[in-house]
Amino acid sequence: MPKRVDRHERRTLIASALMRVAARQGLEAVSLRHVATEAGVSPGMVQHYFRTKDEMMAFAMTVVRERSQARVTDAIAGLGADPEPRLLLRAMIAALLPLSEESIADGRVALAFLAYAAVRPDVAAGMREDTEQLRAFVAGLVPGPRRDEHAAGVLALLEGLGVHLLGGHYTTGQALAALDAHLDLVFRPAVGGEAR
Template sequence: MPKKVDHQERRTLIADALMRVAADQGLEAVSLRHVAAAAGVSAGMVQHYFRTKDEMMAFALSVVRERSQVRVTDAVARLGENPPPRLLLRTLLAALLPLDEHTRDDGRVALAFLAYTAVRPAAATGLREGTRQLTEFVAGVLPAGRGDAAAAGLLALMEGLGVYLLGGQYTAEQALGALDAHLDLLFGSSPA
């Protein structure tokens, strides 16, 4: 009797290997051969699940997004029902920042993917919708009258802080301090 194969599990194994390669060696090192070696499978198996590098990259980014969503959902759930808007946004954005080694690996992959999509706009299709939804959510939580531009600015700040964290220019404390200072501008000073 043939062995039953869990295709999603294999795709995730390959995506995890891709993320390790991208996080450790950079996106330029991502190839079918390198990913197969990191996953401990054949290049043919990688090609069976992902015909192109774009398909591999898109799946890896979806895994990063899922992990980020779990972090955000868990962090926000710990706030209880109806948290104050400023605390809700701070918690959400802090959960998306690469503040520790585990989240830095995901952050490196996400940053590599953003750079990848800068020269391959078709690969960014799914990103556009996620960005639109996040911007709308943040705009809805900001004080009245702030709107989409303030939400986009807050998200751009978060992305920039993420880059500085990944590059080692900022510590977690510095990044969170900058985030708090910007939230103070939007909401008024935070309680002591």
């Protein structure tokens, strides 16, 4: 009887190889041959599971998104039941920042994918939807009448800190201090007790 192959497992193996190549050498080094070599499979197997580089890239980003969501879920679970919004938001952002070996590799792929998607409107459309969902979630956590603006600022901070961490411009301590300072501003009560 032939061995049953888990299609998702094989695709994940190939996507993980793509991410390792991209994290080490950038997206320009991602090719069918390089990914096959990194995964330890034949180029034909890669073609069997992914017809195009775009399809392979999109699946790799799905894997990055799933890993990021798992890190966020774990971080939030560690807060216990019903955490305060500021604490919840800090845990979520810290879990998304490239602070661990795995999240640094994922961050490099995500950054490369942003550049890749910038010239591919169909790919960028899915990313816009993810960003809007995240912005809406953050807006639901921050206080005051300027929720959308604050949420956009928090997400911009996340992206900026991520780029600077990946580039080695900031240490983990500097990035988390900047995050805390920004959250202090967002959650600071205004004069009269109403949040800004």
